[in-house]
Amino acid sequence: MIILAICxxxxxxxxxxxxxxxxxxxxxxxxxxxxxxxxxxVFGGITxxxxxxxxFKTFVSGxxxxxxxxxxxxxxxxxxxxxxxxxxxxxxVGRMFNxxxxxxxxxxxxxxxxxxxxxxxxxxxx
Amino acid sequence: xxxxxxxxxxxxxxxxxxLSCVMFMQxxxxxxTNIEEIETMREDELNEAVANWKxxxxxxxxxxxxxxxxxxxxxxKLQDNVEIKELVEKExxxxxxxxxxxxxxxxxxxxxxxxxxxxxxxxxxxxxxVNELKVAGSKAISINEQRVTNLxxxxxxxxxxxxxxxxxxSSPYVIKAIGDKTHLKSALTxxxxxxxxxxxxxYNIKIEEKNNIKINKYLNDVTLKYIKR
Numbered sequence: 522m523i524i525l526a527i528c529x530x531x532x533x534x535x536x537x538x539x540x541x542x543x544x545x546x547x548x549x550x551x552x553x554x555x556x557x558x559x560x561x562x563v564f565g566g567i568t569x570x571x572x573x574x575x576x577f578k579t580f581v582s583g584x585x586x587x588x589x590x591x592x593x594x595x596x597x598x599x600x601x602x603x604x605x606x607x608x609x610x611x612x613x614v615g616r617m618f619n620x621x622x623x624x625x626x627x628x629x630x631x632x633x634x635x636x637x638x639x640x641x642x643x644x645x646x647x
Numbered sequence: 648x649x650x651x652x653x654x655x656x657x658x659x660x661x662x663x664x665x666l667s668c669v670m671f672m673q674x675x676x677x678x679x680t681n682i683e684e685i686e687t688m689r690e691d692e693l694n695e696a697v698a699n700w701k702x703x704x705x706x707x708x709x710x711x712x713x714x715x716x717x718x719x720x721x722x723x724k725l726q727d728n729v730e731i732k733e734l735v736e737k738e739x740x741x742x743x744x745x746x747x748x749x750x751x752x753x754x755x756x757x758x759x760x761x762x763x764x765x766x767x768x769x770x771x772x773x774x775x776x777v778n779e780l781k782v783a784g785s786k787a788i789s790i791n792e793q794r795v796t797n798l799x800x801x802x803x804x805x806x807x808x809x810x811x812x813x814x815x816x817s818s819p820y821v822i823k824a825i826g827d828k829t830h831l832k833s834a835l836t837x838x839x840x841x842x843x844x845x846x847x848x849x850y851n852i853k854i855e856e857k858n859n860i861k862i863n864k865y866l867n868d869v870t871l872k873y874i875k876r
Binding site: 522523526527529530531532533534535537538539541543544546549552553555556559560563577581584 | 655658662663664668674677679
């Protein structure tokens with residue numbers, strides 16, 4: 522059900538996004554940083570689901586909050602002439618890799634356990 | 648699969664829609680930036696403006712160089728008095744020609760406008776004509792043998808007379824202009840142009856192309872009495 526919802530949302534968003542007018546190049550860096558922030562929350566959400574600690578409200582607030590906050594930080598950085606967005610990208614991408622690692626280990630564990638169980642079953646029968 | 652509450656499903660749809668929408672917008676920006684940089688980049692517009700100003704600067708500095716060279720030429724020829732006299736005379740002749748102080752001959756057109764019973768030609772009509780001719784590239788114009796220069800006045804006196812270069816003239820008005828014949832003629836006879844307009848008003852107007860038109864020089868005083876340098 523949720524996967525279906527995600528697919529429908531993605532297709533809908535793609536259609537809207539393709540038909541929207543082009544934004545000026547200056548603003549595209551804000552857009553990029555907000556995309557990275559949102560993706561970070563998505564992976565964070567997947568990880569916490571696997572750990573059984575998923576909270577929908579936290580997920581939604583993180584999704585929008587991080588995106589908006591990262592845009593504001595980028596804006597501030599531009600005003601201060603400091604590349605704050607680099608820091609934001611480092612943090613977000615680092616967290617994304619962390620989360621991806623957790624997801625990967627979870628599935629590896631799952632599959633190897635399945636294999637062990639199968640082997641155990643065969644040994645028991647014998 | 649367990650059933651989720653409706654609110655969560657709707658929120659997830661909206662969130663994924665926003666995310667993919669923003670992502671596709673960004674893809675589009677990144678794709679388009681390489682193709683039409685000038686349209687999307689505000690920085691590029693500024694760059695273009697800078698390039699324009701640079702070009703203007705280069706032009707100005709080239710002019711300066713030219714002038715400096717001419718000054719140098721004068722200096723060089725200063726040693727030889729005969730040569731400088733020739734040079735100055737040449738420049739003087741050029742300046743006089745530009746200003747309308749010499750008689751000139753060339754190909755061009757002759758426009759004749761006549762008053763009719765009800766209407767008489769106004770100074771503004773002649774002024775319009777002169778401006779049209781100037782736009783079309785004419786470098787020498789005369790009205791009833793009065794040379795039109797940058798000091799020329801063109802004023803209505805009464806219904807029958809117009810003052811040009813402080814001389815009264817009356818109908819028929821013969822305007823001579825030297826320039827590219829076809830260019831001048833087409834500038835006047837263009838649809839809804841000067842010719843059409845005056846004919847609609849009821850004037851009698853005639854345009855003819857002619858070779859070797861002679862245009863008189865400007866006869867009035869050109870000394871500057873009140874301008875202080």
